[in-house]
Amino acid sequence: MNVEYFFYLLIFPGLLFTSVLGLVVGWVDRKVSARFQFRVGPPFLQNFNDFFKLLGKETMIVKDGLHSLFILAPFVSFGMLVLVSAMIGVALFYGLGFGGDLIVVMYLLMIYSVMVVLGGAATGNVYSSLGAGREIKLLLADELAFIFVCLVPIIKAGYELQLDKILAFQAAEGAFIGSVSGFLAFIIGLLCIQAKMTLPPFHIPEAETELVEGPFMEYSGPPLAFWKLNHLIMYVTFPFLLILLLLGGFNLSGWGILWAVLKYLLIVVLMIIIKNTNPRIRIDTALNFFWKYATPIGLVALILAVLGV
Amino acid sequence: MGWYNKRLAKSIWVFHVSASPCNNCDIEILDLLTPKYDIERFGIKLVGSVRHADVILLSGVINDKVAPKVRKIYKQAPKPCFVVGFGTCPASGCCFKDSHNVEHKREEVIPIDLYIPGCPPQPEAMIAGVAKLMGVLNA
Numbered sequence: 001m002n003v004e005y006f007f008y009l010l011i012f013p014g015l016l017f018t019s020v021l022g023l024v025v026g027w028v029d030r031k032v033s034a035r036f037q038f039r040v041g042p043p044f045l046q047n048f049n050d051f052f053k054l055l056g057k058e059t060m061i062v063k064d065g066l067h068s069l070f071i072l073a074p075f076v077s078f079g080m081l082v083l084v085s086a087m088i089g090v091a092l093f094y095g096l097g098f099g100g101d102l103i104v105v106m107y108l109l110m111i112y113s114v115m116v117v118l119g120g121a122a123t124g125n126v127y128s129s130l131g132a133g134r135e136i137k138l139l140l141a142d143e144l145a146f147i148f149v150c151l152v153p154i155i156k157a158g159y160e161l162q163l164d165k166i167l168a169f170q171a172a173e174g175a176f177i178g179s180v181s182g183f184l185a186f187i188i189g190l191l192c193i194q195a196k197m198t199l200p201p202f203h204i205p206e207a208e209t210e211l212v213e214g215p216f217m218e219y220s221g222p223p224l225a226f227w228k229l230n231h232l233i234m235y236v237t238f239p240f241l242l243i244l245l246l247l248g249g250f251n252l253s254g255w256g257i258l259w260a261v262l263k264y265l266l267i268v269v270l271m272i273i274i275k276n277t278n279p280r281i282r283i284d285t286a287l288n289f290f291w292k293y294a295t296p297i298g299l300v301a302l303i304l305a306v307l308g309v
Numbered sequence: 310m311g312w313y314n315k316r317l318a319k320s321i322w323v324f325h326v327s328a329s330p331c332n333n334c335d336i337e338i339l340d341l342l343t344p345k346y347d348i349e350r351f352g353i354k355l356v357g358s359v360r361h362a363d364v365i366l367l368s369g370v371i372n373d374k375v376a377p378k379v380r381k382i383y384k385q386a387p388k389p390c391f392v393v394g395f396g397t398c399p400a401s402g403c404c405f406k407d408s409h410n411v412e413h414k415r416e417e418v419i420p421i422d423l424y425i426p427g428c429p430p431q432p433e434a435m436i437a438g439v440a441k442l443m444g445v446l447n448a
Binding site: 037040045052212219220224 | 313316317319320344347349350352356357358360361363385387388389
């Protein structure tokens with residue numbers, strides 16, 4: 001074993017970096033949302049305070065329900081997200097990868113939704129179960145479109161499944177978003193991210209006003225802190241994945257750093273704008289939207305990519 | 310625990326319990342979230358589930374029907390958890406104090422840490438009350 005791998009996993013693109021960046025970007029989200037509503041918004045360290053406060057609270061465990069699954073779900077999904085972030089980050093910052101790592105990334109990203117379903121259903125609470133059921137439906141809705149989005153760069157890079165080779169191809173030939181199929185894939189990918197992160201308009205599983213946080217309703221203390229952190233880590237994972245697959249990665253030298261930050265903030269701010277300008281839609285509307293519109297457009301992007309447009 | 314209390318003071322999540330109120334205070338609470346008073350700048354936010362709460366905001370005079378439920382909600386809250394009696398009703402019973410179905414020993418139903426009197430209290434009074442709670446935590 002190499003010591004560098006532990007550094008990658010635990011410090012730089014992995015655990016520490018994604019957690020801290022996630023908490024900071026969570027503040028950007030709350031601040032920009034507040035400015036949208038003409039409010040002042042929370043202070044810079046708000047998400048850090050929230051996280052450390054929740055770590056010190058009592059953990060309540062519901063009497064009926066599966067306790068082991070209830071406690072394990074947030075920590076397993078946290079581990080999965082850190083692993084995915086480390087894989088994407090290593091490809092982005094160091095240009096390392098292994099054969100077929102994009103497939104692994106797609107699988108691990110799905111595990112988060114599965115863990116939300118298991119953790120929510122393990123409580124035996126009616127609202128949590130309803131939220132878990134909705135999460136399954138949302139996963140069924142957005143997964144195929146998301147796979148199409150991931151397939152477009154694979155095909156455009158000459159049927160290459162390795163993250164760093166996709167990146168190297170873009171560095172040589174220009175970012176995929178410049179082409180028609182890449183642009184379509186970017187738009188569908190943005191909407192899929194919105195659904196995978198359960199942000200408005202797709203916050204159907206945790207619908208605050210009717211399901212009171214849905215699957216996370218019965219969580220308190222450290223497990224809840226990790227659910228909140230997971231949600232914020234996804235603000236790092238998914239934009240990085242989109243940047244890697246479609247926007248041509250980062251060039252970390254000279255002015256490239258500013259350009260990299262702008263690319264990242266562009267995606268995050270687009271997500272926040274979609275979040276703040278849309279009300280929640282019903283679950284059948286979401287299924288309709290993904291199966292009737294987003295997935296066919298993804299398929300069109302796929303066919304265009306095969307044709308080389 | 311000084312460090313932890315400071316974190317707690319900066320991130321108070323509030324769960325609102327309507328224990329048979331006249332609905333006047335409940336409407337007034339929503340003012341705190343509006344752009345004018347924006348209470349999120351102190352890190353305070355309203356949460357939907359009592360499991361996430363640090364402060365239970367209790368409005369209304371507790372009557373016999375809701376008393377067991379209020380007791381249960383307090384047991385479900387993860388500690389440390391504070392209870393703020395909101396409006397004149399939890400403090401003194403207001404104009405309902407002589408009703409036949411009102412719980413007279415409210416302190417036995419739920420231990421209230423802080424009272425914000427007023428019928429309903431001004432939003433400024435609510436912010437002042439919460440700031441007092443923060444002051445106690447920061448001390």
